[in-house]
Amino acid sequence: MAKPRRSTSQARTDDAAGSSPGDRLTRTLSETAQQIWLAGMGAFARAQAEGTKLFDALIKEGLNLEQSAQQAADRADAARESAEARFERARERAAGTWDQLERAFEERVRRALGKLGVPDRDEIAGLRRRVDALTAELRRRDAAATRKAASRRSPAPKKTAAKTAAGKGPRRTGPRSA
Numbered sequence: 001m002a003k004p005r006r007s008t009s010q011a012r013t014d015d016a017a018g019s020s021p022g023d024r025l026t027r028t029l030s031e032t033a034q035q036i037w038l039a040g041m042g043a044f045a046r047a048q049a050e051g052t053k054l055f056d057a058l059i060k061e062g063l064n065l066e067q068s069a070q071q072a073a074d075r076a077d078a079a080r081e082s083a084e085a086r087f088e089r090a091r092e093r094a095a096g097t098w099d100q101l102e103r104a105f106e107e108r109v110r111r112a113l114g115k116l117g118v119p120d121r122d123e124i125a126g127l128r129r130r131v132d133a134l135t136a137e138l139r140r141r142d143a144a145a146t147r148k149a150a151s152r153r154s155p156a157p158k159k160t161a162a163k164t165a166a167g168k169g170p171r172r173t174g175p176r177s178a
Contacts, residue, residue, distance in 0.1 A: 110120060
């Protein structure tokens with residue numbers, strides 16, 4: 001059973017009534033410990049009562065922070081997509097400009113080479129086809145001429161049985177060629 005609580009004025013009168021200093025110290029320590037205990041119990045009760053409220057408030061703050069973070073992430077995504085779209089448009093314009101520049105350069109080079117009399121790719125290809133056709137024609141004519149010459153040749157003369165004296169061939173009368 002709990003003792004009834006004494007007021008501090010009551011404790012002072014008891015001290016004055018002639019208790020020993022050790023008893024007074026013990027009583028004071030006991031009362032202080034009792035007060036600390038009661039303060040802790042009161043804090044616990046308040047924390048229990050307000051803890052739920054505090055927890056709910058923290059949940060609300062967390063939800064607000066989460067929504068704010070989601071909105072910031074959405075804005076960042078929108079900004080990123082916008083930047084990507086602008087970059088893509090700029091890249092396409094630059095590529096188109098680069099293609100136009102390249103075509104203009106090629107056209108100017110082609111005209112300059114034409115003025116200098118340098119044949120272009122199509123002219124060279126045409127000349128190559130013409131050379132191939134002429135080469136084929138020459139081969140065909142050469143083959144025909146070879147066949148014609150072979151048919152005109154007379155058969156080879158037959159060897160005679162008579163040999164010249166001492167196995168010598170006919171005399172040559174002109175200077176020897178080197």
